[in-house]
Amino acid sequence: xxxxxxxxxxxxxxxxxxxxxxxxxxxxxxxxxxxxxxxxxxxxxxxxxxxxxxxxxxxxxxxxxxxxxxxxxxxxxxxxxxxxxxxxxxxxxxxxxxxxxxxxxxxxxxxxxxxxxxxxxxxxxxxxxxxxxxxxxxxxxxxxxxxxxxxxxxxxxxxxxxxxxxxxxxxxxxxxxxxxxxxxxxxxxxxxxxxxxxxxxxxxxxxxxxxxxxxxxxxxxxxxxxxxxxxxxxxxxxxxxxxxxxxxxxxxxxxxxxxxxxxxxxxxxxxxxxxxxxxxxxxxxxxxxxxxxxxxxxxxxxxxxxxxxxxxxxxxxxxxxxxxxxxxxxxxxxxxx
Amino acid sequence: xxxxxxxxxxxxxxxxxxxxxxxxxxxxxxxxxxxxxxxxxxxxxxxxxxxxxxxxxxxxxxxxxxxxxxxxxxxxxxxxxxxxxxxxxxxxxxxxxxxxxxxxxxxxxxxxxxxxxxxxxxxxxxxxxxxxxxxxxxxxxxxxxxxxxxxxxxxxxxxxxxxxxxxxxxxxxxxxxxxxxxxxxxxxxxxxxxxxxxxxxxxxxxxxxxxxxxxxxxxxxxxxxxxxxxxxxxxxxxxxxxxxxxxxxxxxxxxxxxxxxxxxxxxxxxxxxxxxxxxxxxxxxxxxxx
Numbered sequence: 001x002x003x004x005x006x007x008x009x010x011x012x013x014x015x016x017x018x019x020x021x022x023x024x025x026x027x028x029x030x031x032x033x034x035x036x037x038x039x040x041x042x043x044x045x046x047x048x049x050x051x052x053x054x055x056x057x058x059x060x061x062x063x064x065x066x067x068x069x070x071x072x073x074x075x076x077x078x079x080x081x082x083x084x085x086x087x088x089x090x091x092x093x094x095x096x097x098x099x100x101x102x103x104x105x106x107x108x109x110x111x112x113x114x115x116x117x118x119x120x121x122x123x124x125x126x127x128x129x130x131x132x133x134x135x136x137x138x139x140x141x142x143x144x145x146x147x148x149x150x151x152x153x154x155x156x157x158x159x160x161x162x163x164x165x166x167x168x169x170x171x172x173x174x175x176x177x178x179x180x181x182x183x184x185x186x187x188x189x190x191x192x193x194x195x196x197x198x199x200x201x202x203x204x205x206x207x208x209x210x211x212x213x214x215x216x217x218x219x220x221x222x223x224x225x226x227x228x229x230x231x232x233x234x235x236x237x238x239x240x241x242x243x244x245x246x247x248x249x250x251x252x253x254x255x256x257x258x259x260x261x262x263x264x265x266x267x268x269x270x271x272x273x274x275x276x277x278x279x280x281x282x283x284x285x286x287x288x289x290x291x292x293x294x295x296x297x298x299x300x301x302x303x304x305x306x307x308x309x310x311x312x313x314x315x316x317x318x319x320x321x322x323x324x325x326x327x328x329x330x331x332x333x334x335x336x337x
Numbered sequence: 338x339x340x341x342x343x344x345x346x347x348x349x350x351x352x353x354x355x356x357x358x359x360x361x362x363x364x365x366x367x368x369x370x371x372x373x374x375x376x377x378x379x380x381x382x383x384x385x386x387x388x389x390x391x392x393x394x395x396x397x398x399x400x401x402x403x404x405x406x407x408x409x410x411x412x413x414x415x416x417x418x419x420x421x422x423x424x425x426x427x428x429x430x431x432x433x434x435x436x437x438x439x440x441x442x443x444x445x446x447x448x449x450x451x452x453x454x455x456x457x458x459x460x461x462x463x464x465x466x467x468x469x470x471x472x473x474x475x476x477x478x479x480x481x482x483x484x485x486x487x488x489x490x491x492x493x494x495x496x497x498x499x500x501x502x503x504x505x506x507x508x509x510x511x512x513x514x515x516x517x518x519x520x521x522x523x524x525x526x527x528x529x530x531x532x533x534x535x536x537x538x539x540x541x542x543x544x545x546x547x548x549x550x551x552x553x554x555x556x557x558x559x560x561x562x563x564x565x566x567x568x569x570x571x572x573x574x575x576x577x578x579x580x581x582x583x584x585x586x587x588x589x590x591x592x593x594x595x596x597x598x599x600x601x602x603x604x605x606x607x608x609x610x611x612x613x614x615x616x617x618x619x620x621x622x623x624x625x626x627x
Contacts, residue, residue, distance in 0.1 A: 070433050118612070122619045124432060125375055129571045130615055136564055137608040144601050257560065261440060268437055302448035308441025312434040313426060 020197035029279050033182055037175075044178040050286050051181040052243045055188050057267045057278035059235035062192055064264075065273030066201065067228045068208030069120070072128055072260055073135030074236055076115075077108040079255025080138065081237030084108075086250030087148055090155040097160045097169075101184065101241050108237020109230050111138075116229035120222060132257075139255050154251025158244070169248065177246040184242055188235055193275060195231070204228050208273075265304065268311055271318030280319050346478060347594055353482035354551060355589020356489025361544030361562075362569040363496065363581045364537015370513040370576015371530055374424070375432055377439040379541060380559030380566055381446035386412040386542015387554045388450060391459045401464040408546050409539040416538035420531055443559045450556040461549040485547060492540070493582045500578055509533060513576035568611050574621030584622060 036047050056078055063069045081104035088094040088103070119130045142149045149155065162168040167176040195201050206214045207221055214221050244250045253259060262285075270281025293300040315322055365379040390408040393399040399407060419442075427435050463481055471480040500506035512519040512526055520526050545554065552562060569588060573580030588607060595603030614622065 064433070070436065072436065118616050122615065125369065125373070125575065126571060126615055126619045128375060128432070128436065129567050130612055132564055132567065133608045133612050133615075137605060137612070140605040140608060144605060146601075257563075264437070264440075268433075272433075298448050298451045300448075301444050302452070305441040305444030305446075305448060308437050308444065309423070310441075312430075312438035312441065313423070316434060 029276070030186065037178060037182075041175075044174045046286070046290060048174055048177045048181045048246045050282050051178070051185050052239055052246065053263070053266060053282040053286060054278050055181075055185045055242065056236055056239035056263050057270070057282055058189060058192055058275075059232045059239060060263050060267050061272055061275070061278055062195070062235065063229055063232035064267065065277070066196060066208065067204040067225055067232075069225060069229060070124075070128055071131040072257070072264070073131035073133075074232075074263060075255045075257070075260035076131075076135040076138045077112055077233040077236035078240035078243070078259060078263075079135075079142065080108045080111050080233075081105070081240030081242075082244040082250045082254040083142060083149060083240075084237070085160075085241040086155045086158055086244045089158040089160055090150075090250075091148075095158075095160045097163050097180070097245050100160070100245065101238050104237045104241030105234040106237075108240070109234035112230040112233020112237075113226065116226045116233070120225045120229060135255060135257070135260060139252060142252060142255065150251070152252060154249055156249045158248055158250070160245055160248075169245070171248055174246065181242055181246055184238065188238060192235070196275065200224070200227075205273075265308060267318075269307070269318050271320035274317075274320050277318055277320050284319060346476060347597060348590060349478055349482055349486065351590030351593030352489075352586055353485040353589070354548075354593055355586040356485045356492075357544050357548030357552065358565060358569050358589055359489055359544075359582050359585035360492055360547065361541045362566045362573075362585060363492075363578060364533070364540045365566055366570045366573060366575055366577065366581040367509065367513075367533050368530070368537050369570055370574075371509065371516070371526075371533060372428055373575075374428060375435045375439065376424075377436060377563060377567075378442035378446070378559065379538075380563055381443050382412055382416055382538040383541035383545035383548075383562075384446060384450065384554065384556075384558040385415065385545070386539070387461070387545030387549050387558070388454060388459065389542065390546035391461055391549070391554065392454075394462060401462075401467075405543055405546055408542040412542035413535040413539035417531060417535045420534045424534070425527070443563070446559055447556045454556075456556055458553050458555045459549070461546055461554065463550065481550060488547065489582075493578065496578050505529075505532075564608075568607070570621075572611060572614060572621055574623040577621070577623040580621060580623030 033047075033051070037044065040047070056074075059077070060071075060074045063071060063074070084104040084107045085097075085100040088100065094100060094103070115130075115134050119127060119134065122130060143151050145151075160169055163176060163180050167180070169176050196204075203214065203219050203224055206219065207224060211221060240254060243254065266281040266285045267278060268281070269285055270277030270279065289300065292303065311318065317324065361380070361383045364382075365376060368374060368376060368379075386408040389411050390404045393407050394401070394404045423438070427438055467481045467484050469480055470477040471483050473483075500510060508519065508524045508529055511522070512524060512529060516526060545558070552558070565588070569581055569585045572588070573582070573584035591610070592603065592607060595606055599606075
């Protein structure tokens, strides 16, 4: 509104003022998700898994892709959320799902805030180490507190109240689970999308690109990073809670290195710092994993490792980055009109 | 008196474990100090070495020492190939790419070893001379643990001599302290790094073989002990040989003692202590502030 008329006509100014607008194709993933519900009623369990993974990857994208916080311990928050709803339901304290998600978000946010306040004073290798250590610490704690967490056996067969008091979780026909996860993912995505295009989100990108310059222009770099880390942790906590609620169990796999590595792979496979990278990555990874890991578990791991090596060496922006490259390639070949 | 002997035997057991940690991690410490490269695949070279040692002993009848030498040489050679062909492309890459690349290598090594050798634990046969108990005068202790402690001390003294008394060591120290300045003085950092990387991987191989007695040797090795190796490096300070030595000894003894008294949650304290320590000194106990 306040932009002078003549500068609005400039292509760069237009790109800047319009980049947050919702484009027509952005409805596509959601339509696809709804179509999946009707087209594959027998694979809704798998679909739910994909939706939870997307939400988890989005939370990591916020910290890693946008703010540039390199973490190997994001499963700590996923696990915190999962154990929050799992333990509350298992011990009969609280089993209402939606408030459970909010509680999980709060617990994960507190852990994110507490660890972020101390971790984010460091950078590089030390930061990486500390995120790993935090996750390992939580895993050991969960392993130690047998009476509450069930330790290695986990908490099997937990039950939750119906969603909104109407829709029951049926482990055999996971229709409720799928739609519930889809709704939560949608809310989470809309929130993250708004956050990223807000001035706050822009300053995160600034910090990622050039921390020194952000300090120089007077941005409160550490506060921003801590806030971002806390929000990211809360969303990861929601993803974890969703995972526990839709699977009706929790075990130590919720917060181990393998889960943290998986979500990292999903994100970089799709392309980080791109909002939709999580969608592409989760679908690509889980479809591949679903078919290959059952047929050839070892070869699957070999392929996964090879994939990571190739991404790191040749395709730093993931699948979406490859698409961008192709698009640019064809555009530059076309004669200028 | 009985209490004193308990403490001594606890110290010895912990030190033996610490020495293995040191031998495996020292290469990682130096390469991280030199290049700042986040090589999470270092444990994969330790595992590779361990397997080479086991397999040449089993199939070709190598003796213990000969097998260790073979493990060192082969692993060093293989690591040079990796370093020259792949690692070299990522030295100036963002940290995330280094992390992805090396985690990828870890996964590939786990799968490759499972496919070729199998998923089960491989015991490393200990020579008869090192089996049984050794009489230390005031108590009997496992000869192999004493052997490990002696090896660890010999290694750290050898490395110290190499670092402090040779031209090559001086170049490494210069490069760890200030890489750009060292480069300006005409030190060939790339060559320095290749040699250090090979030597460090070879050391890791020996550590993998020697430590198989209580760390085990199975395909999950590089992932299982990744955090431990990193803790040794971070606590000791990257690029500090004595730092890695003290850190490894400390963690070995702490881990041993805690597991004795709090069997289930002992590791918890190690992680917590590491976090506190790195908050107090982000550059590690012996590292220099940037």
